[in-house]
Amino acid sequence: MPPGKGEAAERRAADFLLTKKVRILARNWRCRMGEIDLIADDGGILVFVEVRYRAKGRFGGAADSITAAKQARLVAAAQLYLATLPRMPPCRFDAILLDGDDAPRWLKNIIEL
Structure with missing residues (x-):
């Protein structure tokens, strides 16, 4: 992805979530295991958000790029991140999918633990 495209996609995803009354707690949280694009609060639920952008669908859409390895990371x-908190909140994993200029798609609870 060209420089700046990822940042623009994450900004677009965060803006979309804000319109849904979701509060953004952190962006690009990094650790030795990888990066979490967005960490948010959705009505008291801690949400780890993966943002996926695909300009064109010729190699599959944004959803196709969330591999098992990516999910594990x-x-x-x-x-x-949870180990840094004083108590374990309810949480889930979501994805915001951006395919070209289409409207964002919000997939909730994409990983079952």
Whole structure:
């Protein structure tokens, strides 16, 4: 992805979530296990958000790019984030999919633990 495209996609995803009354707590949270694009609060539920952007669908859409390996890295990073909190909140993993200029798609609870 060209420089700036990822940042623009994450900004677009965050703006979309804000319109849904979701509060953004952190952006690009990094640890040794990887990165969490957005960490948010959706009505008291801690949400780890993976943002996926695809300009064109010729290699599959944005949803197709969330591989099992990516999911494992996201879970591992989330576990490290949760270890920094004083108590374990209810949480879930969501994805915001951006396919070209189409409207964002919000997939909730994409990983079952």
